Amino acid sequence: MDKVINRKKQPAVLSIKSIDLTNPTIINLDNGIPVYFLKDGTQDLLKIEVAFGAGLANQPKRLVSSFTNKMLSEGTNSYSAFEIAEKLDSSGAYLVTTIDKDYASITLYCLIKHLDNLLPIFEEIIKAPVFPQNELHILLNKAKQDFIINQQKVKYRASVNFPRLLFGEQHPYGQMAILTDFDEITQLDLENYYQSRYHAKYSKIFVSGKIPSDLDKKLNKYLGSSFSKEKQSDFQPDFNLQKTKYKNLHITVNEALQSAIWIGRKLFNKLHPDFIGMQLLNTILGGYFGSRLMTSIREDKGYTYGIISSVVSLKMDGYFYISTEVGTEYSDLTITEVHREIDKLRTDLIPTQEIELVKNFFLGQLIRDLDGPFAVHDKLKAVVLYDLDLKYYQHLIDRIMIITPEELIMLANKYLSKDSLVELVVGK
Numbered sequence: 001m002d003k004v005i006n007r008k009k010q011p012a013v014l015s016i017k018s019i020d021l022t023n024p025t026i027i028n029l030d031n032g033i034p035v036y037f038l039k040d041g042t043q044d045l046l047k048i049e050v051a052f053g054a055g056l057a058n059q060p061k062r063l064v065s066s067f068t069n070k071m072l073s074e075g076t077n078s079y080s081a082f083e084i085a086e087k088l089d090s091s092g093a094y095l096v097t098t099i100d101k102d103y104a105s106i107t108l109y110c111l112i113k114h115l116d117n118l119l120p121i122f123e124e125i126i127k128a129p130v131f132p133q134n135e136l137h138i139l140l141n142k143a144k145q146d147f148i149i150n151q152q153k154v155k156y157r158a159s160v161n162f163p164r165l166l167f168g169e170q171h172p173y174g175q176m177a178i179l180t181d182f183d184e185i186t187q188l189d190l191e192n193y194y195q196s197r198y199h200a201k202y203s204k205i206f207v208s209g210k211i212p213s214d215l216d217k218k219l220n221k222y223l224g225s226s227f228s229k230e231k232q233s234d235f236q237p238d239f240n241l242q243k244t245k246y247k248n249l250h251i252t253v254n255e256a257l258q259s260a261i262w263i264g265r266k267l268f269n270k271l272h273p274d275f276i277g278m279q280l281l282n283t284i285l286g287g288y289f290g291s292r293l294m295t296s297i298r299e300d301k302g303y304t305y306g307i308i309s310s311v312v313s314l315k316m317d318g319y320f321y322i323s324t325e326v327g328t329e330y331s332d333l334t335i336t337e338v339h340r341e342i343d344k345l346r347t348d349l350i351p352t353q354e355i356e357l358v359k360n361f362f363l364g365q366l367i368r369d370l371d372g373p374f375a376v377h378d379k380l381k382a383v384v385l386y387d388l389d390l391k392y393y394q395h396l397i398d399r400i401m402i403i404t405p406e407e408l409i410m411l412a413n414k415y416l417s418k419d420s421l422v423e424l425v426v427g428k
Helices: 064-071 081-090 112-127 133-150 154-167 179-183 187-197 215-223 275-286 292-300 328-347 352-368 373-384 392-402 405-415
Strands: 025-028 034-039 045-052 094-099 104-111 203-209 248-252 258-266 307-313 318-327 422-427
Touching: 034 215, 034 373, 045 112, 045 215, 045 373, 064 094, 064 104, 064 133, 064 187, 081 094, 081 112, 104 112, 112 215, 133 179, 133 187, 154 248, 154 258, 154 318, 154 422, 203 215, 203 373, 258 328, 275 292, 275 307, 275 318, 275 328, 275 352, 275 392, 275 405, 292 307, 292 318, 292 328, 318 328, 328 405, 328 422, 352 392, 352 405, 373 392
Parallel strands: 034 203, 248 422
Antiparallel strands: 025 034, 045 104, 045 203, 094 104, 258 318, 258 422, 307 318
């Protein structure tokens, strides 16, 4: 007889104390590119990602990084953009290019049975892009129109101006495109940037899914030789440039019905010993739906539909920010309330019950973020690209478990004083 479950009795709540992260198999191709294999999947699917040190911070000219990355699959020595798209579609494969401040990636999702047909195409896209002028013209025109439309959105303008406010517009992390930049990008710009950043020296490969036993040999065959002319660029980003002279900035948009508000500061990346503590403190402040900022500014005051805070880790730096959009009449009230909530973190010990709740949420979210081989792939990449130990996530759990209210109030006073924060308002 099956055991009857007592629905009146609450199930036991267990703490997350360890994490069973699949260890990758690591090899080096003949050209020195490291490959990280995560064999963890039951479906006949593969994700192959090639990451290059070709992010926005490495570009000698605004927009060059993003358009070089976008144009990789727009034509090669052997295939036109149409032929590439047709071959991918006929195999049920999916190709995506992504870029952030530090890295650019091109990723192939495919069924294992089509891998032999797709790898030669993937090789061509990575090794022999030609950046056709007609395709570039189309992409530039579309991006320019999108840029013009986005300039009317206070949320977009705040998101692109905030790094400039933190780092300065000449800093690699602070540069911001302007409309005329779209008219100054040339095919030669992309070719030169490709040759300087898209080669083995700046590359890492990540593979996840149900990995065939001979995939290492196949990857070495198609991606193990040299590619691009490995031309050294004269441009080297200077991450020591001083930040902007502005403390606060208000960008007026007369027709705006809402104001976008960003408050934050330059901080540090995940290599810093205080980063994990700041992650937990940030979660309490504005990092989840039950956070203090959401409770105060959304639930109690009704100023906004949502407000978040986050700590962002970059390769060479990092920052903290709070972001929301409110009716223009509530801008000053919202800023006052944000600082009031931050002041509470600096003056009052956070109740143990609240800390335990947030710790459980934080660690539960980490476990959810590791659900499935492709999700683990992304977490692995996040530590490898920072040259961190593969035991980083276990260290994170161990550290979160022992953080005390006294440590959190110390961090709040150390990093969240009002004088250290900058404010950006885009709207009326």
